[in-house]
Amino acid sequence: MEQKIEVMSADKVKIQRPDPKKGNNDYSPRSRIYVRDVKGTLEYFRRIFGFILLFAFAAIPWLQWNGDQAVLLDIANQRFRIFGMTLWPQDLTILAWLAIVAAFALFFVTTLYGRVWCGFMCPQTTWTFIFMWFEKKFEGARNKRIALDKRPWDFDKVWRKTGKHVSWLIVSLLTALTFVGYFTDISDLFVNFFTFGASFWAVFFVLLFTFCTYGNAGWMREIMCTHMCPYARFQSAMFDQDTVTVSYVPARGEPRGPRSKKVDPKEKGLGDCIDCNMCVQVCPTGIDIRNGLQYECINCGACIDACNEVMDKMGYARGLIRFTTERNLQGGRTRKARFKAVGYFVVMIVMTALFIWDVATRQPLAVDVLRDRNQLYNINMDGWIQNVYTLKVLNKSQLSETYTITSEGFARSELSGKTTITIEGGGIATVPLTLSVHPDDVTERVQDVNFVVQNVNDPDVVHVTETSFLYE
Ligand code: SF4
Ligand code: SF4
Structure with a gap:
């Protein structure tokens, strides 16, 4: 003690x-x-x-970055621009890690000095x-x-x-x-x-x-x-x-x-x-x-x-x-390594690692999928079953990007609407889409379907959103 x-x-x-x-x-x-x-x-x-x-x-x-202010905490538009990175409300964990690292660094230094x-x-x-x-x-x-x-x-x-x-x-x-x-x-x-x-x-x-x-x-x-x-x-x-x-x-x-x-x-x-x-x-x-x-x-x-x-x-x-x-x-002789100091240091390192991991794995893309609430489904002239969705795609980078939208989950399906979109840096696109599925593939009332939004120029930037396909 x-x-x-x-x-x-x-x-x-x-x-x-x-x-x-x-x-x-x-x-x-x-x-x-x-x-x-x-x-x-x-x-x-x-x-x-x-x-x-x-x-x-x-x-x-x-300081300037790509022609814009490098550090801009734009509260009015709910985005923090920090050099090449734009943080949105969805990225608050990054700021939380940073605040925790800063707090434990302060505790650590205070314990020692x-x-x-x-x-x-x-x-x-x-x-x-x-x-x-x-x-x-x-x-x-x-x-x-x-x-x-x-x-x-x-x-x-x-x-x-x-x-x-x-x-x-x-x-x-x-x-x-x-x-x-x-x-x-x-x-x-x-x-x-x-x-x-x-x-x-x-x-x-x-x-x-x-x-x-x-x-x-x-x-x-x-x-x-x-x-x-x-x-x-x-x-x-x-x-x-x-x-x-x-x-x-x-x-x-x-x-x-x-x-x-x-x-x-x-x-x-x-x-x-x-x-x-x-x-x-x-x-x-x-x-x-x-x-x-x-x-x-x-x-x-x-x-x-x-x-x-x-x-x-x-x-x-x-x-x-x-x-x-x-x-x-x-x-007496001063002890440098004490339980408290070591504890603060370990927490600081763990939080720093989490912060780095969060930044490194962060996708500069966010997608929300909303189902049409007015109509659960409809059947087109060919007998295919259709569900209507609205995708909200947020380009979290600072540059204009082009994305493709596809669906996964059914062997025979068609996505109609604008499936290639270009969004300016920091912009949001609202995309209405209709997914038509062959009736033989619709085997249950509720089936899982994924929407995949992928950056054309950088295929590693990809967002998969899981949602439901409804029938009867
Ligand atoms: S001058 Fe000395 S006593 Fe006063 S605040 Fe600074 S360190 Fe403390
Ligand atoms: S000699 Fe005594 S009073 Fe003068 S500065 Fe040093 S500690 Fe303070």
Whole structure:
């Protein structure tokens, strides 16, 4: 049985905000945490991941495939175009496998490395850091921002605040246009939006997502991570004593206290923590990692970079705050292979295999056969028995295709109607057909019959639909 690790309960966590008695703790979250800028290896990696994520997000809807938008989640027409593949409501299992694979990949990574997703890849974190970059450009570093907020309004304060909010709104608007561009033709959207020709719903969703981005990354920030994100709540179910998380090493840091660089801390009975509070000031969620593991921690490692810089300045070894495990902190050796991690990994691999199988065996063709409900059967002038059907043929590919329709099940039968059809990519054809069967072959009231729809150019694309032939 794996042991869970202690996570500090929410009421004991102290978010480092300015003193309410000083009059600036009204309900205005962005006046509460002033995040200090930090530089370091982890910050560098976060920027790289952020740029990759941002670039992918912005570039994907502009990619073209066979002259069309390569990725288009066309909800209005109930089809998702993803490069060469078009997914229809009938293909939802593919999306389900993908969602399950993503969920188990997240569980697996969280079990091994905690909330690294939150700290390095989550869009909320990426956009928050972009907004913080603009904030710093207009309002300066942490101390200047605190001073600016305390200062009465003057021209300098007005233009800095205006510049910051305008830059946030521009980023939010571009984010919203790009996001909505995943669901509609993005080039038309950009042109129509800026020439006031976009539809009501397009404008509505662009403004909605602009507002959400501006609110989330500009104002809400850590509140999203600490109070609204469901992942923060259930992550502790995946954590155990071998999960790598950002941790302060109390055995090395305590007792903490300020001292001169020239003084040997051992002589003064001190640990390596100089109580400079830098780790707290750089924390985007405003917590003090020295209090132990808290669910607010997004594993971003900003406190590691800050503390390493302090350790360098003091001439101490780095790593007072570091990525490590609870077991390691208690002097044990971290176990990589644990039942839970292996379980998540196995499920992830099985689901990935099912996803690949589903994609590989997917036919770009769907057929529905409907019987004529008005008349069960009729008999033609030659005495042959006839049943009438309507075939709905969906070409799920993105190219125009030609299909032949045949029937199977009777030795002597004739299919009359349009038995060769051409359907444009993504199109549906409704084909009425009459199946006439020699009376000697009709031996029962209900007999099975198959309709076979086959692609002329690619005979492997074939759909067989079973239905019934009725008589009396
Ligand atoms: S940054 Fe390091 S030295 Fe400074 S308070 Fe935090 S843990 Fe202590
Ligand atoms: S405690 Fe450290 S790792 Fe956790 S959120 Fe704050 S800065 Fe990031």
